[in-house]
Amino acid sequence: MRLKRQLSQEEIADLIGMTQSTYSRKEKGVTNITMQEWIKIAKVLAVEKDEIYQASISKKDIFKVFENLNIPPEFLEKINFLQKENFELQEKLRILQK
Structure with a gap:
């Protein structure tokens, strides 16, 4: 939603x-994002909190779920790497679009 509103991390952080x-x-x-922070973010983005709210799930809990599925650790490491890379590419794209 932040990217959709064309706000940088710095802009929303200031707000x-x-x-x-x-x-x-x-x-x-x-x-984790506190409930009070979710409310502030929703207000800045001019949306209802429920539209953007995501319950906090720790990485440890996520890995427990994957462990129960017997996914090899190297796959989990690759998923983590790809998530970080995806986030970085989204930020670069946002900057280029400005």
Whole structure:
């Protein structure tokens, strides 16, 4: 939704009262977004919170699910790498579109 609204991480971070680096970690799922932050983000994006809200699931919990499916660890590592690469490419694309 942030990208759809053509807002940079820095712009939205300023609008909700945090640093860009903190917002980036939250957007990537490295740290959790609090309910109060979800509300602020929704207000900035002019949407209902439920439209953007995603329950926090730790990477540890995600890996437990995959472990139960007997997915080889090298596949999980590749998935993690591709997720990071995808995020970085989305950011580069956003910058190029500006």
